[in-house]
Amino acid sequence: MPSRRTPATAVVPAASQAVSRVVDEIKQMIVSGDLLPGQQIRQEHMAAALGVSRLPVREALRQLVADGLVVHEQHVGFAVARLSRSEFDQVYLMRRLLETEVIRSLSQPTADELAQIAALAAEVEQAAAEVDLPRMRTLNSRFHFAIFGLSELGLVVGEIRRIWTWALPYHAVYLYDEAGRARILAEHREMVAALGAGDVERLVELMNAHRAGSETQLSLMLAAGVITHPPVR
Numbered sequence: 001m002p003s004r005r006t007p008a009t010a011v012v013p014a015a016s017q018a019v020s021r022v023v024d025e026i027k028q029m030i031v032s033g034d035l036l037p038g039q040q041i042r043q044e045h046m047a048a049a050l051g052v053s054r055l056p057v058r059e060a061l062r063q064l065v066a067d068g069l070v071v072h073e074q075h076v077g078f079a080v081a082r083l084s085r086s087e088f089d090q091v092y093l094m095r096r097l098l099e100t101e102v103i104r105s106l107s108q109p110t111a112d113e114l115a116q117i118a119a120l121a122a123e124v125e126q127a128a129a130e131v132d133l134p135r136m137r138t139l140n141s142r143f144h145f146a147i148f149g150l151s152e153l154g155l156v157v158g159e160i161r162r163i164w165t166w167a168l169p170y171h172a173v174y175l176y177d178e179a180g181r182a183r184i185l186a187e188h189r190e191m192v193a194a195l196g197a198g199d200v201e202r203l204v205e206l207m208n209a210h211r212a213g214s215e216t217q218l219s220l221m222l223a224a225g226v227i228t229h230p231p232v233r
Helices: 006-032 043-050 054-067 085-104 111-129 133-148 154-174 178-197 200-224
Strands: 070-073 077-080
Touching: 006 043, 006 054, 006 133, 006 154, 043 054, 054 070, 085 133, 085 154, 085 200, 111 133, 111 178, 133 154, 133 178, 178 200
Parallel strands: none
Antiparallel strands: 070 077
């Protein structure tokens, strides 16, 4: 006789896939700037927009809360996480400390590893040329973590990834600046050259300048209120 639990277990994978898809869709909206820091996320509106029920939306939002991209307030609901000025400064402090240690731990990349990193830099440039900012943001992260991934400090790299997640809602904004995009691309090219030459201290210097440029630009926008969004009623 077939187990009575069979239908339930058959539904789980489909439900899990629906939640994963909604997580990816909402994360993409945040990365692209369609959802801005502080903006409320109405479950019913999101469910209608994505063509799903409210259940996978609720579960996806809970996952995004755990990731730090979304916050939940009792009797108010879910909203895109918004960093305070102090939190923003701490994110960049932690990035500088941890990324510097990871870079200094790097060994000389193989020819294949260097080619893959250079290819990612080229893909970032192509996305920038097409002004495909969501793709540029995604590829930019892949480029940096391809470099960090050369380190054996896996736990530290995992922590860097978590810290990067907190600032994702803000990264979409500064990519709209054409001069900022050009600066990022030029610095990427220099990073690839320093990595190929085995010049770790030059790579640390470049990464510090790279990070400081985005920090300054985002800090100015944060102070001006450019990257905040009122709640949607």
